[in-house]
Amino acid sequence: MTSRPRSRAVNRLRDSASLYLRQHADNPVAWWPWCDEAIAAARESSRPILLSVGYSACHWCHVMAHESFEDPDTAAVMNELFVNIKVDREERPDLDRLYQLSHQMLTGQGGGWPLTLFLAADSLAPFFAGTYFPPEPRHGMPPFTEVLRRARAWHDSKPDDVASIGQRLDAGLQAMQTQREPEDGVDDAALITAAAGHVTQRANREHGGFGGAPKFPQAPQLAMLPRLARLAGRPELAEFQHFTLDTMARGGLRDPLDGGFYRYCVDHDWTIPHFEKMLYDNAQLLPLYADAARRGDDDWLKTCAEGIVSWLRDDMSDDTGSFAASIDADADGEEGGFHTWTPAAARAELDDAQWRVAETVFGLDGPANFEGRAWHLTRRGGPEGDGPELDAAIKRLRRARARRVAPATDHKRLASWNALAAAGLARAAVSLGRTDWLDRADRAFAFIQEQMWDGETLHAVHANGAAYNAGTLDDYAFTLDAGLALLEGRWSDERLVFCQWLADTLLLRFFDNDGGGFWLTDERVDVPMQRLKVTQDDATPSAAAIATRALQLLGWLTAVPRYLAAADLALRAARPDILKYALGHASFVTALADAMAPPAIVSVTDDGTAAAAAMVVTARRHDAVHCFTRPGPGPSRASVCIGNHCLPPVSTAAELEEQLQNRD
Incomplete structure (x- = not known):
């Protein structure tokens, strides 16, 4: 040397x-x-x-x-x-x-x-x-x-x-x-059965989630469960999703003061987290909590969804309507110092009635759970303690915590993560009927389209007033998915045009026409070593799977064959990976489930009457339904299409309910 x-x-x-x-x-x-x-x-x-x-x-x-x-x-x-x-x-x-x-x-x-x-x-x-x-x-x-x-x-x-x-x-x-051929004799139904079996093997029946410590929320896997339950005839899978969402929120993964979720817990029972908070986790968990609250008529899960939106609004957003990337785990050189308490510190902030409730609800009457010296607040147990005293205690403790040295926020805007947030807000808005959440989704999506897209390229990052770095598959696929989610909540012809541009660009710059599937990087961008395809989910869903599902939905919505053909090729390319490790390819399992049993596409002509509104409410009560409402002259009508087959139009909520009930 x-x-x-x-x-x-x-x-x-x-x-x-x-x-x-x-x-x-x-x-x-x-x-x-x-x-x-x-x-x-x-x-x-x-x-x-x-x-x-x-x-x-x-x-x-x-x-x-x-x-x-x-x-x-x-x-x-x-x-x-x-x-x-x-x-x-x-x-x-x-x-x-x-x-x-x-x-x-x-x-x-x-x-x-x-x-x-x-x-x-x-x-x-x-x-x-x-x-x-x-x-x-x-x-x-x-x-x-x-x-x-x-x-x-x-x-x-x-x-x-x-x-x-x-x-x-x-x-x-x-x-x-390299493209691998699917194994002979393994049909799609067998892949769905294998996926259900993998969930059963890995499910932690005591604490929820999958496996032991460290415990990540694994949102793509949780998102798969209701669809898998419906197709495999395994309702217990949807019940396990509900159990996991409830257990995570009552443990230490959720911050009970601001409503945001941490990145993961270091233990097997969701008690102590690593304290960083990521936009992508909360963006994915929001629609899961909202939809589970809708399906189970569960006020606690609804509260959790509302808490995530409050955290996005108060801690992550600015006047552009877009969202920051993350909040640090450390504050003032110490991990957890901003978030943990001692009973004496909490008691000093609360009156007697508030303390009596908070002490029990947050475990401050038990032993220290953080490094033997401090208390990380959790919500173990049922709804006992809910009420005005607890609400007041939470507000006071949050105000007191705000006086501490806060962890740093990374204010850069990432197109992919903002798209996840826009999609999550839009889907949660539809699930729980919150037009104000839809407004927030609209603003986040508009930021991507107006500040991070130049008409030719979608950029990955926006910081210091400028957009830079060519977008990857994640940016294009997640933005397309968010655009379609927003179309369900609020129709816009201009947004549909942008969605079609995104889809066409995915096929032009990212799709592998020879082997099927999607490359991670734009064909115009030089990369070291090898251009990659990524089918497996990570902390975020596989962008290839999200692109596949988005092309499926856009193809059914617009009757454009090339979108459906590309989705079929992408699914075929992913089948060997699904067979090998279904749980790690949960987003592709969901895409496969949609291909096998296409969701109903309900198009409602909205003339502003109560009849049109009733048909929208009826459609959105059902699982595996995408309902699009387009303004138009009366009389109001609803059309249901499933795959390439459409049912006769109907004009009442009762007729629509009958069609959706009998679609199987």
Whole structure:
């Protein structure tokens, strides 16, 4: 290894629009953002690249930053041996997906954040990968400086091995994108049965959700359950969804003061969360709580839906109507300090009547549940304690908490996550009859269309007054889905035109006409290593599955065959993955269920009469129904189409009810 004299580090993150990158702008590390200039610098200096991927609300990203990136001695080693690149995974989900998958292939383990990789400068392929590394030996992990020196020494002494690893990774990634034929003898009904079986195997009957600690809400899997229950004839699956939603909300995953949900819990029974709050989690949970409240006539789940909307309004929105990305786990250098309490601190804020209720409802009369020293508020038990005293206590505690040092909010706007929020608000509005929520969905969608779309490209990020980064499949698919959800709540011919542009662009720039399915990245965008297809759900649903479902619905709504044909090809391409791991492909299972038993498309001509309103109410009482209301002259009528078959138009709610009851 050639030693170089230490020079003054130039950190190039200070002017970044990304909050996460700016959080590292004062590091003594010579950070670059991901850019052509950084890659050229690595190639010209014959140094490998140290790639660090994270996000602003990530607790362990902050830990590694404090321990290593802020340390001058560690930074000196990094600067001498590598070209150091920092990536905000929320702004570049394409890079994050690629290198998370590479980490998994190299280590045989799941990744996470912070993600730490060492890349060959010529191929941009990693030759060594990890996540968090401590500053000194800990739990069997070597110190970060030792990792740095050994990675560089191996890179310099084993160039053929470095190249070979990159070639094997590249070949492996390419093989993963190759179309596989579905297994003979496995029909769609068998896939649905397998999916129901996977749910049964993984369902945690005691605490809800799937598996043990750590416990994530896994919204795509929960969203699948009512549709799967209907098609498989397994009503207990829908009941399990209701149980899980209730259990999560009464535990520590939900913040009882502001109504938002945290990202995940560290234990198996939903008690203690990691305290970051993500827009995408709450956006997906909102319609689940609203629809479950509608189906079960459940006031508590309705309260949870209302709480999410309040959190979106109060903590995440601004006068543009769009939504911020996340709220940090840490505040004032401490995780949980903003959110946890002691009984004495809570008692000091409440009067006697409020304290008597809050002490019991929130578990302040029991032992500390957070690190043996503090109380994280939960809502165990039933509705006991609900009433004006508890409502007043919540307001007082929230006002008191607001006086503390608050965790940072990442105010960048992401098209994909804002689209999830718009879709969630629109669907919740339809479920619970809340036109004010529909107004909020309208504003969020308008921000995407007016500020993040330039007529040719949908951009992924908006920050500091500008939109940038070409959108990925997530941005286009989620925005199309949100547009269709809004059309159900409030018809607009102009919005339908935009939805058709999104659908046509998906087919032009993202669809694989040879093998079926969707690429993650726009065909016009250069990507390192391999262009990927992603069928599996993550914390957000598979964009390929959402694109498939959106094309199905748009095809049924507009009778455009190419949308339905593309959806069929995408489903065919995903079938081997569904068969292999149905629960991990829940969004595609839902798309498959829709293809097997198409939902009813109800079109109501609304002449402003009570008869038209009654038909809309009737349609929206049913599951597996999409109801679109278009203004028009009387008399009001409703038409029901199921797949490529339409029933005779009807003019009364009773006639519509009969058609929907007998559609099976």
